[in-house]
Amino acid sequence: xxxxxxxxxxxxxxxxxxxALQVKGPIILGVSGGPDSLALLLLAASVRHGSVIAATIDHxxxxxxADEARKVHDLCKQIGVHHxxxxxxxxxxxxxxxxxxREARYDALVWYALRKEAGVIxxxxxxxxxxxxxxxxxxxxxxxxxxxxxRERRPLKDGVDVIRPLLGWQRSELAAIVSxxxxxxVDDPSNHDPRYDxxxxxxxxxxxxxEAARLAAVSRxxxxxxxxxxxxxGELFGQxxxxxxxxxxxDTTGLPRELVRRLVIRAMxxxxxxxxxxxxxxxxxxxxxxxxxxxxxxxxxxxxxxTPWRFQNVAPHRSV
Numbered sequence: 548x549x550x551x552x553x554x555x556x557x558x559x560x561x562x563x564x565x566x567a568l569q570v571k572g573p574i575i576l577g578v579s580g581g582p583d584s585l586a587l588l589l590l591a592a593s594v595r596h597g598s599v600i601a602a603t604i605d606h607x608x609x610x611x612x613a614d615e616a617r618k619v620h621d622l623c624k625q626i627g628v629h630h631x632x633x634x635x636x637x638x639x640x641x642x643x644x645x646x647x648x649r650e651a652r653y654d655a656l657v658w659y660a661l662r663k664e665a666g667v668i669x670x671x672x673x674x675x676x677x678x679x680x681x682x683x684x685x686x687x688x689x690x691x692x693x694x695x696x697x698r699e700r701r702p703l704k705d706g707v708d709v710i711r712p713l714l715g716w717q718r719s720e721l722a723a724i725v726s727x728x729x730x731x732x733v734d735d736p737s738n739h740d741p742r743y744d745x746x747x748x749x750x751x752x753x754x755x756x757x758e759a760a761r762l763a764a765v766s767r768x769x770x771x772x773x774x775x776x777x778x779x780x781g782e783l784f785g786q787x788x789x790x791x792x793x794x795x796x797x798d799t800t801g802l803p804r805e806l807v808r809r810l811v812i813r814a815m816x817x818x819x820x821x822x823x824x825x826x827x828x829x830x831x832x833x834x835x836x837x838x839x840x841x842x843x844x845x846x847x848x849x850x851x852x853x854t855p856w857r858f859q860n861v862a863p864h865r866s867v
Contacts, residue, residue: 550626551728552593553586561590564712568700573665574710576601577656578623578630580615580733583671585622586721587713589728591669592628601630602659604652606637608644615733622730633659645743653703660707672697672711675718678759679748681766686744690827691805695773696766717759780809788814790858798855808834811856815848818858822846 553561576591578584578601591599601623603616616632623630635651637644656668677696684693700710713721725732740746752759783806787798795818799807808830815822825833825845836843837852844850849861 550589550622550730553590553724553727557724558590558593560715561712562594564715565594568667568710568712570667570710570712572598572667573663574599575656575660575663575665575668576628577652577668577670578603578619579735580619581671581735581738582722582725582732583673583676583713583718585619585728585730585732586716586724587669587671588619588623588628589626589724590713592626596627599628600659600663600665601628602656603630603632604655605632605634606648606651607634608637608648609736618733631659645737645745653709657703657705657707661705666707667700668703668707668709670709670711671713671721673713673716673718673721674763675749675752675759677714677766678752678757678762679745681762682748682751682757683744686748691769691773691776694765695770696763698770714763776805776809780806780813784810784813787855788817789855791817792820793818793860795858796855797858800854804834804838811850814856814858815845819846819848819860822848 552558574591574595576584576588576599578588580603588599588601601619603619605612605616607613613632620630620632633655635655637648637651639647653668660666660668680696681694684696687693697711697714699712699714700708702708722732737743738746738749741750752762783802787810789796795814797810797814799810802810811830811834812824816824822845829845833843833845833850837850837856840852842849842851844861847860849859851857851859
């Protein structure tokens, strides 16, 4: 039986999103079997048939997951899309099981993308997902970059990017595509588990306030602000940073704290590339100490305040 595809108007809208993202060549689709990812599959199969490859990650966290993955495999076979099931091992590294599962999922998708010589992985994030993300980050006290939410396109690793061509779509629109195709989507019980922040955010948004579309608009405004601040920091870095690995100087005179924060991140990456980027709270404590006139150490880098701030490699240390 032939599965009804999306309407011409829906396909044109999706094709426009892919064009805006400058997507060329093979696309790896992350398809869980939920309504959002199934809509992504149907749209991509209609618009870019022959260049899309689907993958389903079996996190092996639920007994039903293997059977759900096989159902996605059968559907892909029916509509002529190559599909592979990727089983991963998820271990909580202290960040929570969902965060660990997400990391394992993206690692597997990047591995598969490289095998298929695909430069992008498409996921089914949409307006409602964006709103949930913004709401959760507000609750966590995130700054401008955090409130920018998920981006339409961002690099993962090894030259592979993740794209979100459905960020302009609402959950109900995607569910309607799947319903019209008469496909039974998977309902992951973790989506209703109140232990997770995203579930609580989803339940709050379901009450109608705040509106998902307005929160998604907040993310767009914050993205523009984040881009402007990053551009400004890049210009200032060229003017105010001197030196390189092991020994460098940064002039922070007269700058707002947010620009100082971004410049310090860039300075640390240049002066001690192996130290990595500090976490938000760790960096905040570092800035507090430097602004109070205290010499501080983070990783292998000692930073001395003054005019300018001086960055030098020292023995490994983590306290700020």
